[in-house]
Ligand SMILES: CSCCC(=O)C(=O)COP(=O)(O)O
């Protein structure tokens with residue numbers, strides 16, 4: 001029989017680094033809302049931002065990943081559409097999605113969604129003197145927009161978009177595929193520890209995916225899996241220290 005999740009305790013923590021999809025936020029809010037929003041606007045974004053440096057760099061990265069330096073915009077768009085459909089966590093796709101979403105957030109068309117226990121826990125840990133950061137496949141630009149206008153789910157699982165919170169001031173750093181590297185690579189966590197100027201053993205990573213927990217642990221980090229009922233990886237976390245809610249995680253600062 002599988003042991004129940006949590007509670008978990010960690011003392012002497014310098015910083016908590018949180019994943020987004022499946023951890024702070026429902027997978028459905030990302031895959032069911034953000035992805036279609038980006039898919040519908042991708043071709044228009046590429047055509048409409050021919051001189052934007054971030055867009056140009058992402059297009060160049062797509063050509064590089066394809067091994068097709070002369071790929072035209074139609075070919076680039078088709079590749080991005082294919083990656084989006086298969087949820088390939090490719091850095092240029094995440095960059096472009098992030099730009100499109102950030103515009104959607106700025107226009108008031110999108111709202112971040114957080115499980116109800118997330119904002120209270122982040123506030124508690126922050127007040128206790130623990131630094132907070134995000135490490136997601138979603139770009140840093142998307143992360144800032146998401147946490148800058150975030151609606152908590154109520155007990156019935158409904159977001160309250162009329163009262164979105166700005167949690168940005170709680171977060172000291174945003175890590176993504178571009179500035180840290182793949183989430184399943186040990187070296188990415190070593191890089192983040194260096195940027196945070198923290199000992200790996202004082203860093204705690206919270207995520208829903210076993211392969212990410214393994215990579216962080218290999219880099220010397222402390223890890224706790226977040227096994228939220230109904231999320232795709234919840235059952236796969238059975239062998240890890242884990243909680244089903246941030247409310248079940250007691251932390252003290254270093
Ligand atoms: C608002 S960030 C969008 C999240 C995203 O695009 C994604 O791929 C989520 O992956 P995560 O690493 O947070 O599980």
Ligand SMILES: [Mg+2]
Nearest residue numbers: 019021022208
């Ligand atoms: Mg995740």
